Every structure is written in structure tokens, then in C-alpha cells.
């Protein structure tokens with residue numbers, strides 16, 4: 001049976017944290033993952049540059065047969081999703097800043113948000129904070145250098161711990177009880193974060209809700225194979241991976257996700273694509 005093809009893209013390997021949730025929930029779809037490793041990081045770039053890159057990736061994914069695209073990057077969502085929705089005839093699912101669940105659940109009335117400069121500048125973040133975070137304190141921090149560490153595969157190193165401490169210790173002093181990970185690269189730091197932050201602080205990773213939102217959009221499109229499945233352990237999912245630069249960390253992390261989840265990525269190929277050369 002024809003499978004639906006879901007396009008997923010990010011500035012690099014960060015969107016794999018969303019892909020992991022997608023294949024777990026929707027194993028019967030096929031996926032094409034595009035990592036714009038050549039142009040990573042997006043965080044410090046201006047929005048017109050991010051729109052230009054997102055357009056090129058979107059057109060590539062549509063040409064490959066994708067019928068829906070998940071923008072698995074908070075920064076690209078902030079800069080480009082309005083443009084993409086207005087210019088292409090397919091649905092786009094973007095990253096939510098996830099301030100809402102943290103703001104609703106906090107008991108100390110104090111939450112921390114770690115994201116890129118581009119994400120904090122975006123309309124979505126501004127709107128969500130002014131809507132849901134009126135009676136609480138939000139301590140936000142640009143995670144400069146963190147994306148680069150993940151791209152180099154150094155998310156579980158001493159270097160990572162030192163940088164995370166620098167960003168998070170001041171938030172701990174403000175008595176936060178929720179830490180929102182506002183960048184799809186950051187969930188790779190979760191095991192490292194466990195050594196830095198007290199256990200009673202909730203880490204908010206928006207990736208599972210983005211996967212659920214994708215399932216809802218697919219259901220509305222009435223496509224076959226769009227039914228969520230649970231316990232995908234041991235199943236196989238068709239995924240093709242493209243990178244505009246190196247594929248080294250991408251391959252390593254894909255293997256890690258397979259080992260961690262027990263999901264096998266079938267038809268797993270890695271291409272360094274010449275889209276931006």
C-alpha cells in the first residue's frame with residue numbers, strides 16, 4: 001500500500017528528536033529527513049535568510065513526494081512557517097514554544113526557557129508568553145554554542161556540562177520548577193541535564209506534542225496509514241536522510257535512536273545533498 005510521505009527538516013540533527021516521536025506514533029508513514037548541516041546554526045541568522053533556506057528545503061521535500069512537512073526546528077518555525085503556509089499548498093506542522101504547559105503547571109510561578117536568539121525574536125514566542133505567562137516569571141536564556149556541541153556529537157561531555165551550568169544555574173537561583181527546551185537540539189542534553197538540575201524540576205520537551213499534532217493533521221487529510229500506533233518497538237519505518245553537509249553525526253545519532261527505541265529505520269540511506277552548493 002502507498003505510504004504517506006512526511007517531510008521533516010531542521011538546521012541539523014536536532015529535528016531527530018522530533019522524528020523519533022513521529023516514527024513511534026506513526027510508524028506506517030514514510031519519512032524524508034533533511035538536515036541543513038551546511039547552514040547550521042540557524043539561531044543567529046536573520047529571518048529573511050532562514051526563509052530562503054526553508055523555501056529551498058520545502059521545495060526539495062515536495063519534489064520528493066512529501067504531502068505534509070514538519071518544521072522540526074523552533075528557529076525555522078519562528079522565522080518561516082507563516083511564509084511557508086502562505087506559499088505552498090500542503091500542511092505544515094511547526095514547533096510550539098511549549099511555554100503554555102509550563103506556565104499552566106508551575107507551582108513556584110517561575111519557569112526557565114532555553115532557546116535560540118531567533119526563536120525568542122519570533123511572533124509565536126512573543127504571543128505565547130504574553131498570553132499564558134502573565135502571572136509568572138519567565139527566565140529566558142539564549143543557548144549560544146549548544147547547537148554546535150550537538151552537531152559535533154559532544155552533548156554528553158564535560159564541555160557541555162560547563163556551558164549548560166552557565167545557562168541554567170542562574171535560573172535555578174530564581175527557583176524555577178520547569179525548564180522548557182525551546183530548541184530541538186536540546187533534548188540530546190537530557191541525560192547530561194539530569195546531573196545538573198534537581199530531580200523535582202520538570203524538563204519540558206515539546207517533541208511528543210508535535211508528533212500528536214502531526215497525527216491530528218494527517219487524520220484531517222484522510223490519508224491512509226495515518227492512524228497512530230502505540231508500542232512501535234521492533235517495527236520498521238521507512239526513512240530517507242539527506243544532509244546538505246556532513247552526514248557523520250546524523251548517522252551516529254540515527255543509530256543511537258534505533259538502539260534506544262528498538263525501532264528499525266528501513267531503507268535508511270544517507271545523502272549529502274547539493275541543494276545549497
Ligand code: DGL
Pocket residue numbers: 010011012014015040041042043044072073074075076116119147182183184185
Ligand atoms: N534545532 C533548531 C531549533 O530548534 C536549532 C537552531 C539552530 O540551528 O541554531 O531552534
